[in-house]
Amino acid sequence: MKCEILHESRGRIRVHCVCGRMTLHQADILEFFLRAKPFVTNAKVYDRTGDAVIWYDGERRNVIKALAGFSFADESAEALVPEHTGRELDRSFENKLIAMLMWRAAKRTIVPAPIRFVLTVINALKHIKEALTALSHGRIEVSVLDATAITVSLLRNDCGTASSVMFMLGLGELLEEWTRKKSVDELAGVMSLGIDKVWVIKDGTEVLVPTNAINAGDEVIVRSGSMIPLDGVVLSGEAEVNQASLTGESLPVHKTVGSYVYAGTVVEDGSCVFRVDKTSGCGKYDRIVKMIEESEKMKSQAESKAVHLADKLVPYSLAATLLTYLLTGDSVKAISILMVDYSCALKLAIPISVISAMRESSVHGITVKGGKFLEAVSEADTIVFDKTGTLTHSTPRVAEIFTFGGSSEEEALRLAACLEEHYPHSIANAVVEEAKRRGIDHEEKHSTVEYVVAHGISSSIDGKKAVIGSYHFVFEDEGCTIPADEQEKFDSLPHQYSHLFLAVGGALAAVLCIEDPLRDEAAEVVSSLRELGFEKIVMMTGDSKRVARCVAEKVGVDELHYEVLPEDKAEFIRQQKAEGRKVIMVGDGMNDSPALSEADAGIAISSGAAIAREIADITISADDLYCLLTLRKISRALMTRIDRNYRFIMTFNTALMVLGAFGIITPTTSALLHNGSTISTALSDMRAYLP
Structure with missing residues (x-):
């Protein structure tokens, strides 16, 4: 593409694209193409002027080379553009605002x-x-207050006041609509299903392939804990599917042959094969927006209190208007109060505060499903951690293998x-990665795989039953035995590792020693959480006493529970809540799901099981646990902002009413100040919570 350099300084260059009139979509293609370059730190493309501003590290010639090789027709560049970018939304708002201002000026x-x-009369009818x-x-x-003010102005033959009031109301509605849509759009833009690979059946064999390589008509298999990546029709099998994020249904939906399954929903139990119906788009953005809109219904108590009070105050505003007119006989003063x-201010500013907090959380790798969960995090005094994949790394490794x-x-x-x-779990991933590292090809040669939550996996190979999992599952539930002459070898297994037991045909075949290194930041995060007001920090794990104690001592938790089952975690949280505590649960696996659901706010690790992310109220990045500190700070800042907004709106609007009642300000000025303060408060609420 031909470009003309308009201006440049160290690490920054502004160019004009010689390509004729640039469309909104073309601007998006160029902007995301530039942002994808490793040497570009930021890029902004202006479609009206055809200019692009690029901030970069390294040599200038890299930028020039990238621009020279760029083409709007490049499919790989177009593929970088998200489904929605916000550019069209901004342009739509700009056009509406300009049209409104021009019509207002022309009319006058x-x-x-x-x-x-x-x-004016026609506009007033609405x-x-x-x-x-x-x-x-x-x-x-x-609406009763607005209509009364407009009607009284028209009856007084004061067309100017009535017109000004309606103009301010229309402008306020436009700005409110844009503010809210912009917040939702920005939040939706940083959220996605995040499914990179799926299992496809080809020639009777399961093959792991990238999601973007799936075509309509392909047969995909999903099992317990997996997220359904694309829309399709079930061909075989049965499954209980959690569709809460899509339909709001609290109970899982039974899917069998002929049932339709939707992208983004999660298999809670069972497994099924479905034929992909459509692969492009799949309504992902619309579903995320729907989830956000549903989350707005999950108001915090502070939100609900403020909004309910606002509704209750409307009759008092009307009463103050009538009283002012009866005492002064001046309709202008009465209209000023109306x-x-x-x-308006409370119902706009407070939801915008919540959406802004959710958006900022998303920037830090945190997905929150509603204001009530941010409030729960801000008020929580107890936090419960799972160990594996949470306090320890989500990518443990196989340290040693002992065969029997x-x-x-x-x-x-x-x-x-x-x-x-x-079955996606951190330990399962460790086993698969070790096989890959050693170059071991593991072809499918087993029958149907059955997953037993918090215990292990069962299947059969060459007619023999094969099980892998915990000691309890392999030896107590399945009744497997240790070869008689190898008991001493079994007893001398290294104690510093977690153990994964593999048995075939009822006899122990191997013990995989899993090294689950503690996250570098775990101890610091636990200490910082205590400084941020958590009174009780608990670790609960299904791991053995020796491994659990080792981790607990290093991290510095207040309470430790080991060798627990999923229902034990959920019961512990119920007990804590019964004692009046606000409890947060942090976990990453299917076995954490009951506890995540039971907590006041369940927090899942993004690299964990899909069902955990689905059930959880909040999902944090797998990169580090510092997200928890960020989440606590944002949630507290949100509640402080809501409280501050409430006090300001009540004080400022009461002052406007008093000034109007004494005739110090006119109705038009009153409307201007009221709408102006509402919009400025909402825009202020879009500011970042953290420095």
């Missing part, structure tokens, strides 16, 4: 007064209709990886 300067009066509708339902809402209400019964180390690892690869 060109349109004759009689026609202007008729147009507000009057809304007021009558509210009254017919027995509600005295803000121009002010508490409801004549099994070879290579064959044991091949079989273990073959079984574990179907």
